[in-house]
Amino acid sequence: MKLTRAGDLREIDAEVISRDGGTMRVRIGDRQLTAEFTPNADGGGVLAIDGRRYRVFGARRKDSILVSVGPASLEFKPAEAASRRRAHGLAAPEVIAPMPGKVLMVMVRDGDLVEAGQPLVVIEAMKMETTLAAESAAMVKHVRVEEGQMVDHGAVLIELSPSPASSVRESAPRVE
């Protein structure tokens, strides 16, 4: 099965090869490892891999799985969404709010041609400004928000379409 880490388009290819009680053999990419899981009373557990023990917790949230390993926190998502996007010849066909906040500035209008890395929108959350830029060259299909508007996490701010000047397939950015 394939999954991605939130905020990272690279696919992780992994599968459980075999399982015996709490012990499992897992393939990650072209590597294999043995992991032993012991549940704890606190809802998490201890994972032993290669002689190291990790305290882990996990929970599902919407289409994500959230996991903590020691002090580290990670979020995984299914890979299908990311590969669908690449089929459009764009790194991302939509500019999505990475967190809830206020739209401070919109720098583009419908029909604008933008370069990879060009700033599109500035949103403000937790008193910090975050600039969202185009991940690849594209045409602005539709700006869905206006300045001053509050947006939710995951809201579509701008729709993009492939830049008409370049061939879709040839210009598809390699994100892996």
Place this chain on the structure above:
Amino acid sequence: MERPLTKLLVANRGEIALRIIRSARLFGLKTVAVYSAADAKSAHVGAADEAIAIGPAQPAKSYLDIAAIIAAAKHCGADAIHPGYGFLSERPEFAQAAADAQIVFVGPRPEVMAALGDKVAARRIAVAAGVPVVPGIEAAEISATREFAALVGYPLVVKAAAGGGGRGMRVVAQAAQLESALGAAAREAAAAFGDGRIFVEKYLAHPRHIEIQLLGDNHGAVAALGERDCSIQRRHQKIIEESPAPGLSGAMRAKIIDAALKLARAAHYTNAGTAEFLVEGDNFYFLEVNARLQVEHPVTEMRFGCDLVCEQLRIASGGKLAEPAAPRGAAIECRINAEDPEHDFRPATGTVLHLSVPGGPGVRFDSHLARGAEVTPWYDGLLGKLVCYGANREEARGRLVNALDEFALLGVTNNAAYLRDIVASEQFRDAKLSTHFIDSFFSGWEIGKPEIDAAIVAAAITAGGAMGDIPSDGAALPLPAGAERRSPWDSLKNFELWGSRR
């Protein structure tokens, strides 16, 4: 003049509101929390003797609404207000409004706050008191700023006159960026402080940030409670603070403390405050005074064995400053923030699904978090402060590494693993401290490969239901009585994270 206080309203939220309530109770005061609609279920609301709703989630209509907070204080009969840090803590008009309502403001007098809290005015006071300052200009016009830039050279730093904690600060590397940086800094300053005035300073190459904790009573006495080194910053926001400042000579420490006391006396400073300095080689420069309690004050408390909030309350009720005890040992604090250290420290939100809090000797965790607590986008992303004390720096550092290893927070992406790697690093062990520490040693940080492998396996187990005790978002309820628990692994037929069992 002694004026015993009876009831304290805490005009803040999060960890600091909780921390102030704890000390106020110790001091013998009744406590009142105020809260916005987004914080109705927050820890500080439950901790206080009374709680009053003051408005909607937007800070401007709640925690920054002076009229609403003063009305709440009058309504409940509070005779004192503690502003905490951030929000209204450095707004002279808030201190004045409290005074006008016959309510004691736990902080400096409004006129002192106006003079020192404004960074431009504070620079002028420092110069008059003979305290060295970084070369700078009040950025009224772009042309004058360009002239100043030509004189001292790039890089420069743009700051908010009303700022603090790095808010509204921008480094300008070259002339081409100057105008847009001034605009962005002014916008951020206006949004965060309601005051868009900015000024520009020369950016020092490798300074350390060293600050002095000050206390002043209403009888003219001022005292310094040692220094804190807050050099470990990311984009001008402190993330790790410690005391004493490693490697600082006794002579240098004495000079900086002397300058801080001079400033405090020149300004007739009262209550708690902090004088911040940049130190480079044998030179030090006054930066600003934070006319309030600092986020990192626990570092000083651990070394001096004192409670700075109790000291503030004693001073506010007319008490005299006691001679500070001699400091002992070393203390280090780190700030656990709701942000993603692997993706440009993007702010994170969410509901806390699990929290493991470290313990043991010399370990203190100041936080408002609990399972089920919601981290919203409305406020600062500080989730908690982990502070460790030791007989010396190495012991404090070792305890902090252990404490961070014990820490776990599921549901809100945070920087705990990043902090752990910094505190455990040889660069931090060897105290290679400068404000560019992060850029020099910890840019491009990532979670370790073995941890990612473990996380992938843990994700599979979670998908299979073996870690199903932790409720997901919106379902923070225990299993109903008699509900059958799935036994671990039963449902894990294969690595089908988003299969039919979704």
